[in-house]
Amino acid sequence: MTRQPEEIENALGAFAVEPSHDKETLDRYLSAYPDLRSELLALALELVFDVVDDSPLDLESSVVTESWARYSAPSSEPLTSASFTRDVAKALGVRTAVVMQLRDRAVSFASIPRHFLNSLASAMGSGMEQTVAYLDAPRTLAPGASYKSEGKPTASEQMTLSHVLKQCGHSPEEIAKLLGE
């Protein structure tokens, strides 16, 4: 069974916020999502243990201040399709066709690993916000598409990044490396 990353995150998120994680609840999720067994069991284990750390928080820790610096990076121009160039592909170590698919929003946002997103943003010299805003926007049809088609055109389904990499001719080893798995 292949599920979209959004569906997986949604199912696991729903399990996480259940008021109780007893056998009955776990049973319900294991039968609805048998393919997510290892994820559900790993999460169930996390949810069993609550280790209370009462030491004061550091509101200016390096993790926190670096996060703020990324989040608040001054907004540059919104990203446009022109930013998805051959040089970006080269910097990322992917084929140009992959970058074109990203440009056309053919890749589902949730399937893009965080570190890939980070590398993509820096390869385009763009802020994280602009990159997320561009890739996460609804997929629209190319202007003029309606004149070239007989029927009413619709934007086709998005694919996972892994699928796109495969389709563009990357080997399983390259894909594993690019996706960090």
Next chain:
Amino acid sequence: MVEPLRKRNAGGELYRRRDEVEALIKRLEELPRDQLIERMRIASPAHPDFLPAECLLHFVRKSKRDNSTRQFELMYKALMARVERGATVPGAVHFVEGKRAITARAAKIVEAVVFAFEVKLTQDRNGYLDGLDYFEINFASALKLLRSTAQTKVDLEAGREQPLSYDDEEAISPEVEAAAGAFDPFNSEKIDDPAYRSALAAAIKELPAEERDVVVLMLKDYQIDSKEPNVTTIRSLLDCSEKTVRNRRDRALAKLRRALEDLE
């Protein structure tokens, strides 16, 4: 009225915040901005006015349109400090010359969780990310999902998850059997001791995935096997023989016993 969440559960109903969180948000909304921020920035969890993280997230999301101000920065940092704390794997913190430090593995997990959360906030700023609603329902639990995902990824990258190096069906040695014995780490009289719980959690996570799954299912009161065809058992869930389950259990318990011996 506090703006309701938009996420719906599997039955199509809208999720709701916990009553006490909702009531607290309502009261906080009446505070002048500077006082609200002061409350949000209380850094000691032991302080009587320390706010639940769900409230912090609510006000950060609500202020996403005026996010360039110094006030927003203070709110954002207060929230991210909660994310950092929740992303820290239990048992990874130690003190070096009075300074708080965490292991390299834990630091990588924190980095991945903080970044994942940051991306969610960015998506939410550009519209409305209903997946972020989970964090307003139960921040700690939703964050544990991000942490669990990050942990798996970091361990995969580091090659920590090794496949089992033995034959699952093979009879276990008398030493392992003796060590496992009637040992039940969850019924220890120390189960309420934070140090014991933290060590137990860490020891379970060190187990190979196959053994860990058996331990988690035992913890959830699943039977190893059953004659009733409709009962879900560890054997049926893991799709292996009863003997394999018992072997994995005994090996796991022997390891947990050894790991916890120092605390005995």
